[in-house]
Amino acid sequence: MSKNIKIFVGILIVIIAIIFAIFYWQKSNKQSSTNVEGIILFYSTSCPHCAALEEWMVKNNIEASVEISKLEVSANKDNQKLLGEKATICKIATDSIGVPFLWTGTDCILGDEPIEQFFKQKLNINESTATNETNEVIQ
Numbered sequence: 001m002s003k004n005i006k007i008f009v010g011i012l013i014v015i016i017a018i019i020f021a022i023f024y025w026q027k028s029n030k031q032s033s034t035n036v037e038g039i040i041l042f043y044s045t046s047c048p049h050c051a052a053l054e055e056w057m058v059k060n061n062i063e064a065s066v067e068i069s070k071l072e073v074s075a076n077k078d079n080q081k082l083l084g085e086k087a088t089i090c091k092i093a094t095d096s097i098g099v100p101f102l103w104t105g106t107d108c109i110l111g112d113e114p115i116e117q118f119f120k121q122k123l124n125i126n127e128s129t130a131t132n133e134t135n136e137v138i139q
Helices: 002-029 048-059 077-089 112-122
Strands: 039-043 068-072 101-103 108-110
Touching: 039 048, 039 077, 048 112, 068 077, 077 101, 077 108, 108 112
Parallel strands: 039 068
Antiparallel strands: 039 101, 101 108
16 A cells, blocks of 8 residues: 555656646746837747848847847737737737837837838948848948
8 A cells, every 4th residue: 555655646746747847848938028118029930021130130239239128929929919019009900010020119110121220220320331131231
């Protein structure tokens, strides 16, 4: 009988450990949009325009000058909800929401090129100092 109790307790401990691990993994992999303020870039990992914008931002060192919260929306319901809330503030219809989508703190900007323009103006980047896809200076 004591052997059966030990097996039962062992199985119970394993099950509890597995449940704890699953909840911990979900929590650690979730990009939380709770209490996000300031400039927010909503993106999707499957979006080619988002990838192009990210590349441009890296090449032009945007994040060194501007604090930006990046929220992935294709796999995160909380981030999708926040995106919808920001779009509603800007009176953007839900069927017109797409990514990349930038919330400036007061305004919404959709699309990679308009977002690049926003950062160029914000950081006083002129065309002669911006870089293109091949990391060459655009003249």
